[in-house]
Structure formats: C-alpha cells, structure tokens
Amino acid sequence: MAERHPALIEQVREAFPYGPPQHRALDSLRQEIAHGVVEPLAPGSPDRELWLARGREHFGRSWFDAPFLWSESYFYRRLLGAVGYFDEGPWQGVDPFAPFKRAELRGGTVEEELRALDDLADVPAADRATALLQASLWGNRADLGFRGPAGESGPGEAAPGEAAPGLVADDSAMLWSLLPAGSGATVAVVADNTGRELIPDLVLVDHLLRHGHADRVVLHVKPGPYYVSDAMTADVVDCLRRMREAPGEAGSIGGRVWDAMGTGRLDVRTHAFFCAPFPYERMPDDLRAELGAATLTILKGDLNYRRLVGDRRWPATTSFAGCTAYFPGAVAALRTLKSDVVVGLDERTLEGLERSGRAWRTSGTHALIQVRPRTGADR
Structure with missing residues (x-):
C-alpha cells in the first residue's frame, strides 16, 4: 500500500x-x-x-x-x-491496464512458450496432462500486479540462476481422479491473470475437453479491470487471437478453444462478486448454486486462494478441507505463493520450509495444488 x-x-x-x-x-x-x-x-x-x-x-x-x-x-x-x-x-x-497486458502478449516470453507447445504434441495424454497442469499452476508468476516500484521483477519472478521452485502441497492425483475421461463432467475455472497465465489455462481447458475429462468448461473472469492483470472477457479474446496467430500446436489449440466457445462447450461468464472485497464464504446464492453444480471448481492464483481459505494468519498446518468446508462442491486451488496465507501443509514440510531461511510464502518460488472433494454436506 x-x-x-x-x-x-x-x-x-x-x-x-x-x-x-x-x-x-x-x-x-x-x-x-x-x-x-x-x-x-x-x-x-x-x-x-x-x-x-x-x-x-x-x-x-x-x-x-x-x-x-x-x-x-x-x-x-x-x-x-x-x-x-x-x-x-x-x-x-x-x-x-490494457497497455501492460498487451505488451506481455507481444513479448518474447509468450512467443517461446507458444512454440514450446510443439514439444507436447506427441507426448502421451497422461504425461501431457501433468505438464499442462504444472504450466497452468506456474503461469501465475507473470502477475503484473506484483512488479516493484521501479518496474523491476517483484516477488512473482524467480531470481536468475535460482534452483527450480517446488510444490509445498500436491493433490494433483486427486484432481485427476475427480475428472476421469468420459465422466461427462462440468468444470468451473475461476481465472486469475491474463497473458502468460491465461494462455496455459486455455491450453489446459483444451486438454480437458479434447480428452474427455470434461464435457463442458465454464471460465469465470472479472467483470472489469482489477489487480492490473486479472482477466476479463476482452483478455480471453486477446489471448485466443494471439494463440490462433501462432504456427504449429499453439495455433491448433487456439482454434479449438475458439470453436469450443462457439459451440458452448466453453462458456465464459462473470459475476460482480469476483471484484468484491470478501472471501468466498460470503458468495451470493446465485454464484453458490452455479459453482455447486460443477463437478469441480478450479480456483487460480494467490488472490483466489486468500478469498477461498480466508485472508487470516492461519497456522500453516490448519486443515485445507476444514477452511473450505463451506464451499458448495469439490474445489481445487492452483496457486503460486505470493502472500503469507497458507494452510494444509504437513508438519514435516513446514519445518523444512522454515529452516530454509527463504521467504517461501511470498517470493513466488513455491506453489501448491490443494483439492477438497465433494462431501455429503455439499449442496
């Protein structure tokens, strides 16, 4: 501030x-x-x-x-x-914030990441799914709202030469178990940032639809400009246009996702609550009903995580399932850590992180995938 x-x-x-x-x-x-x-x-x-x-x-x-x-x-x-x-x-x-978003889309990093999709074209579906989930998770490093005062890389960027960051919690196996191929699932994805994060999200959406993990995906975006790089409908269109212009696999994926929007298999929606200053525990009834009807809701990014578990000074070993018990259905958090809030860690992992001496909670060098499946209490 x-x-x-x-x-x-x-x-x-x-x-x-x-x-x-x-x-x-x-x-x-x-x-x-x-x-x-x-x-x-x-x-x-x-x-x-x-x-x-x-x-x-x-x-x-x-x-x-x-x-x-x-x-x-x-x-x-x-x-x-x-x-x-x-x-x-x-x-x-x-x-x-449009100039910042568009500059990122035109940048060389996005160009390289789009070209890299060619390397996944012939990878077995299971391995591809793992790679695309990781890409969607770590894309949050590109959050433009976490740049420093002089425009330098902020905590959302790894330092040059730094060792590969790690997951502090990984429920990815549970995530995929909730979306078996051919199950007819509806997946809600609550987006975070546009550009380098939204493109991997759209690639993951394509994989879910193409390989039968979902019959339908609902992508929720912000109703207006928010947190600099948060995605709106216009940003979804800009990202898809950028993908369709690219050669190779990126262009093919962009075309399929564009067509999926046209047929309704991918539905882009928004709600005023996504710009409200409240945790998801206070979501209105219409949004609660919509997310509750989904087979799985995937929440992207640090802000959505803070709103999901509560922006409080939780002990890090606090139960993720307990903090999200109010949520109306199965929920998954894909989040690169950029704030102190974190729950659901086991004691051994927490001890190792604390001994490291690094600012692991806020530096963007660590991430998590946490899942709470639907329970009998969900309505």
Missing part, C-alpha cells in the same frame, strides 16, 4: 494521455493513501451505496488500518474512478 500502489498510479498515469481532471484525481488518490483517510465514492457514483455497505466502518480511517483484502479491492475501484472508467466521456470503459 505504501510502495506498490502509488507506483501503479504513476504507471497508469504514464500509460495514457489523460487530461487534467484525471491527473488531479490520480494525485488526490495518491495523497489520500499516503497521508489521508479512506474517502467514500463521490455522490452520484453508481455503486456508492454498495461500497458504503461493504465497508462503512473503514471510511474516515487510514488506508493502512483496513483489512488488506478490502483496501486492495477498494483501491482498484477508486483508481478506475480516477481515470473516468465509469463516467460518460472519452475514457469510459477504457481499461487502464
């Missing part, structure tokens, strides 16, 4: 030729965060009453006193307001 968010304000300012009103609003937001108190949305804002209800107790207090999940979410709402995203005028609906 003291360094990354003010730096992001400046990056957004430099990314567009905004006019004086936007510059004044950005300056005001930066000053408010550093030295002022949390101000409510201006009268006339379409969601003013909604945000007052979401956190009335935080207004008039320091930004640093609010729960971080709440203050992060409200920061992004205020940033969108500052640049005129919701107002009638030339900047209405213009994603302030």
Whole structure:
C-alpha cells in the first residue's frame, strides 16, 4: 500500500494521455493513501451505496488500518474512478491496464512458450496432462500486479540462476481422479491473470475437453479491470487471437478453444462478486448454486486462494478441507505463493520450509495444488 500502489498510479498515469481532471484525481488518490483517510465514492457514483455497505466502518480511517483484502479491492475501484472508467466521456470503459497486458502478449516470453507447445504434441495424454497442469499452476508468476516500484521483477519472478521452485502441497492425483475421461463432467475455472497465465489455462481447458475429462468448461473472469492483470472477457479474446496467430500446436489449440466457445462447450461468464472485497464464504446464492453444480471448481492464483481459505494468519498446518468446508462442491486451488496465507501443509514440510531461511510464502518460488472433494454436506 505504501510502495506498490502509488507506483501503479504513476504507471497508469504514464500509460495514457489523460487530461487534467484525471491527473488531479490520480494525485488526490495518491495523497489520500499516503497521508489521508479512506474517502467514500463521490455522490452520484453508481455503486456508492454498495461500497458504503461493504465497508462503512473503514471510511474516515487510514488506508493502512483496513483489512488488506478490502483496501486492495477498494483501491482498484477508486483508481478506475480516477481515470473516468465509469463516467460518460472519452475514457469510459477504457481499461487502464490494457497497455501492460498487451505488451506481455507481444513479448518474447509468450512467443517461446507458444512454440514450446510443439514439444507436447506427441507426448502421451497422461504425461501431457501433468505438464499442462504444472504450466497452468506456474503461469501465475507473470502477475503484473506484483512488479516493484521501479518496474523491476517483484516477488512473482524467480531470481536468475535460482534452483527450480517446488510444490509445498500436491493433490494433483486427486484432481485427476475427480475428472476421469468420459465422466461427462462440468468444470468451473475461476481465472486469475491474463497473458502468460491465461494462455496455459486455455491450453489446459483444451486438454480437458479434447480428452474427455470434461464435457463442458465454464471460465469465470472479472467483470472489469482489477489487480492490473486479472482477466476479463476482452483478455480471453486477446489471448485466443494471439494463440490462433501462432504456427504449429499453439495455433491448433487456439482454434479449438475458439470453436469450443462457439459451440458452448466453453462458456465464459462473470459475476460482480469476483471484484468484491470478501472471501468466498460470503458468495451470493446465485454464484453458490452455479459453482455447486460443477463437478469441480478450479480456483487460480494467490488472490483466489486468500478469498477461498480466508485472508487470516492461519497456522500453516490448519486443515485445507476444514477452511473450505463451506464451499458448495469439490474445489481445487492452483496457486503460486505470493502472500503469507497458507494452510494444509504437513508438519514435516513446514519445518523444512522454515529452516530454509527463504521467504517461501511470498517470493513466488513455491506453489501448491490443494483439492477438497465433494462431501455429503455439499449442496
């Protein structure tokens, strides 16, 4: 809040030729965060009453006193307001993070990763499934919201020459056991970042559909710009276009996923709750019913993990199944660690991590796959 968010304000300012009103609003937001108190949305804002209800107790207090999940979410709402995203005028609906997302898609790293798919074309299906699940998991390193103040690699990037990072929990076998080929499953995927993370997600979706692990996939994305690189429908389309333009296996996969959207086997949806400052335990009834109807819900990324288990200082050996007992069906978390929150570790693993002396909880060098199958209590 003291360094990354003010730096992001400046990056957004430099990314567009905004006019004086936007510059004044950005300056005001930066000053408010550093030295002022949390101000409510201006009268006339379409969601003013909604945000007052979401956190009335935080207004008039320091930004640093609010729960971080709440203050992060409200920061992004205020940033969108500052640049005129919701107002009638030339900047209405213009994603302030689009230049960062598009630059990543045009980058050489994405080019290399698309070419690498050719190496998997003839790999046996089981081995390919393992590789694609790992790619979807580790793609979260590309989170643009975790860049440092000067634009350098933040905790989401591994240091040069660093040893290969490891899994602190791996329930991948259980994940695949819930999706046997030919089972007619419906899989919900709650996306996190676009670009280098969403492309592997789409490749995994193609594998699920093509090899019968799912008859249908529902991809849930954000309804508006959020956390810099979080995926919206427009980002899904941009990623698919980038894949279809590529030669070889990447182009074939992009074409199949594009067609799957056309036939309804891949359905892209969104919900306002995905930008709410609350844990999934408070999800509304319509979203609860939708996710509960899925054979498995796969939640991607660090923020979704914090919202899934609760953004609290849990002991790391706290039961993952216990923290997610409220969830309306089988759920899997694919997450690269970028925050202190973690549960479900066994004592031996935790002791080894703590002895390592590394910032394993926040550096993006460790990851986890955790699964809680459907229980009799799920409805």
